[in-house]
Amino acid sequence: MKVKRTAVVCVLLAAVLSLVPWQARSQPRTLRIGFVSTLSGGGAALGVDVLDGFNLALRHLGNRLGGLPVEVLTADDQQNPDVARSAVERLLRRDRADLLTGIIFSNVLLAVGDLVFGSGVFYISPNAGPSEYAGSQCNLHFLNVAWQNDNLHEAMGHYAQLKRYETAFILAPNYPAGRDALTGFKRFYKGQVVSEVYTRLGQLDYSAEIAQIRAARPRAVYAFYPGAMGVNFIKQYAEAGLMQQVPLLLPGFSADADVIRAVGKPMVGVFNSSHWALELFNPINRRFVEDFRRSYNRVPALYASQGYDAALAIDHGLRAVGGDLSRKAEFRNAILSGFDSTRGRVRFNRNGYPIQNYYLRQVVESANGEVVNRLVGTIFRNHGDAYASQCRLR
Amino acid sequence: MAGGLVVEQLLNGLQFGLMLFLLSAGLTLVLGVMDVVNLAHGSLYMLGAYVAATVAGATGSFWAGVGAAVVATAAVGLVVEATVLRRVYPRDHLTQVLATFALILVFNEGARIVWGPQALLLSVPPELSRPVAVLPNLTYSAYRLVVLGVGAGLAVLLFLVIHRTRLGMWVRAGASNRAMARAMGVPIQQVFAVVFALSAALSAVAGALLGPILAVQVGMGEDILILAFVVIVIGGIGSVKGSLVGALLVGTVDTAGRAFLPPLFAQLMSPEAASNLGPALASVLIYLLMAVVLFVRPQGLFPVRA
């Protein structure tokens, strides 16, 4: 009996001891990047794309950023703010990450932002670009290399306005980026919004909403659904026979390679907006697209380009400060003054969000039967965001 | 047009309700006959969906996937019954809860190891991925109609088994009074194994059929499991009839709440606020329904226990 008790106590003690970080701190000149992203569940395609893009850039840069050897510590946030918070705490306090990146969903980012900024660590966003951090809550430690949440939707709103659709039915998940999305769309679309529907984030069955659309008989439908949500919405929209009746307008998030792969032919003909496209003509993009296809055996979606660009931006900033992240203002300003990306040279507003072009793309079936996005035209040139004037930085 | 909307939402509610029924029928039998709280029921549903997705992907036939899912999940159910559940039959509910919760963790992580962390997207069989006109002016997804039909067919089949066969008689006897049934010579051990395999097979059908409508991912079983528990408590533990009524009630209330409440509230407040309140209230409605049923009829709508 005593033996068993002793055994239990020993096991518990061993467990505690195993947590002690015995190994000496690794060489100080290694840059530790905490990469928190959605790598499981319905949003995983996005996280994996960003991660693969990021890793590809690292490979192209010889596994160094700004001259420093890099160690990437990945963590899966499971698209859950609580999980993300403990992952970020682990990265900051236990692993002492020097810089964080990777978050896909804006609700996740907003839940961990104060933790990251409060520790004086930079967060370089490859995706989530909530309006909160663009306006009065803008932060020295926050930069987004991709877009502000509203941007792609503003472009699509502008397109719907140009096409003179009199009425529109608009939908998005009920989370910060979903609300930003419809705000952005309405900022440029001046027709009548017959219904504005917010669904639960992660909802996968849209039969109730599709019945509402059918009953409302709008001239156009605009839906922002990233990842598996988008795949299901579009499939069900097509299966209900609505694709031929009401044109579906989408942001690039719901109409890029990850969604096209899963939905296939029914998507042909759909128009969507993006800040990036496969065929953008510059050497960085060409190398990115070719090597991505070769390395991962799939077509990159816009998320992958954003992950790639995040690494390029960090590299650019670190070069300017000689790898010394404590020179915060210089690091930030180096990136803000512009870096070369898959979209060419990107400039920024003082709130840390890009000023760039937004394009119109259409999903087409190519000669060899492959369904891909084709660049059609430019919707906005040198377009910023609506919140920069509220940012009091610098 | 409003009529069309109501019919379409009703079909949606029925379809969701019937799938809930497939899940809760097994759960209610396991709980009623075996007196086991099986939290891992949702994991069997998940397993069914994964197997269906894998086999459908490999063979190209969706229905082969469904068949494989049923067989494989029933087999796994038998193994789980023999290795874990048999040990916790005599224990209290708390031990069963801990053991089956542990099973959830093992199944979830196992699925992650075998199938990877990303969600699998199962496709509707091509011959069904088109709309069908059910009313003039109303087209509905052919696949959803088939799901409805399969659900209804299985419900009828289950009733015939429960009420017309010897096995069904034993099951009913076990649910109403286990000790008496054993004394009367019902081979309880075998009945338990068959009931558990049956419940696993039913949840696999639900998982496989819902796969193309939802997505096949780790954790898909947990939320629907709680709804299934709500259904069987409303219907009365051990009663298949009760779980059918409960499932249809919950399915319709949930769909109606999501469909009709937000537009109603949108008249009064901002769309975001309405979208927050509407579905939340619909969910509250389900639990309120359960609390009221329990308060008025503590044994559920169709009590079984003698």
Added chain:
Amino acid sequence: MRARNLSVEAGRRAALPWPAGVGRALLWTAGGALLLAFPYAAEALGWHFYLSVATKAAVLALAASGLNLVLGYGGLVSFGHATYYGLGAYTVAVLAREGVQQAWAVWPAAVLLCAFAALCVGAVSLRTRGLYFIMITLAFAQMVYYGVISFKQYGGQDGLRAPRTDLGLPLTDAGLYYLTLLLLGACLVLLWRVVHSRFGRALQAARDNELRAAAVGFPVYPVQLCAFVLSGAITGLAGVLMAHHTQYVSPNMLGWPQSGHLMFMVILGGVGRFWGGVLGAVALVLLEEVFHSATVHWQLFVGLVLLAVALFASRGLSGLLEGRLR
């Protein structure tokens, strides 16, 4: 009567798993000193992260101990204790949003709110038994969960930041650790006294045989209701501490997985054993931490350990420490 004596005895045995006398006193002192010195050691060794793990474990120990009162001593399986845990936490965040950050106002408000919620839920639920009690507590918890997420202005699904309240002096991480230990200790003393009072004996008598307890003349319903309210209040206090610890609250704190998590801690530690809640919470946090730092598939191993405990050690860790396997 015999059953009652047995459970009191069991409680004592559980409380004193170590040899009596000098050895025991030494162990208690050493353990206490270790706990008190931990923040300094953590600071010196750069294990800041593990101070946060320790605080989390202590908070969860408090919540689980609160639940153990009804679950273990009352035999009432509440599948909705996340309600009190979450409401406690949300009170901190919501009051902060409304501009109230004085601890003397926020803390009592949170605990009173949880006690009141427990009173309402308990008053209705305690009329049912067994599985139906489990389900009706779950139903109330889900109603509160959906109620909270319907408040758009308090974050809805997205959660809400919860700045630490003003205690009159700055609340550092180490300070929060000590505060949590202090409150945990105080609540454990309170629980010890409750469990070993006439009230506690009545509660356990009702658990062991309700008919007999009522026949002897114990007011079963009021006793159980009081225990339920006390349990809700203690779990709510844990929620307040958790909000201070993470400085962020989310609806997940109110969801059924959270209720389940609390329940599993108690079952793991030992249902109805005095140290069951503490042991279970500390063990589960440790278990998750150990496996999490070793492998991405940590849930598999946590699951296997829980399964082993369920199948082979029905008295939980307390039972193991008492050296008596089933």
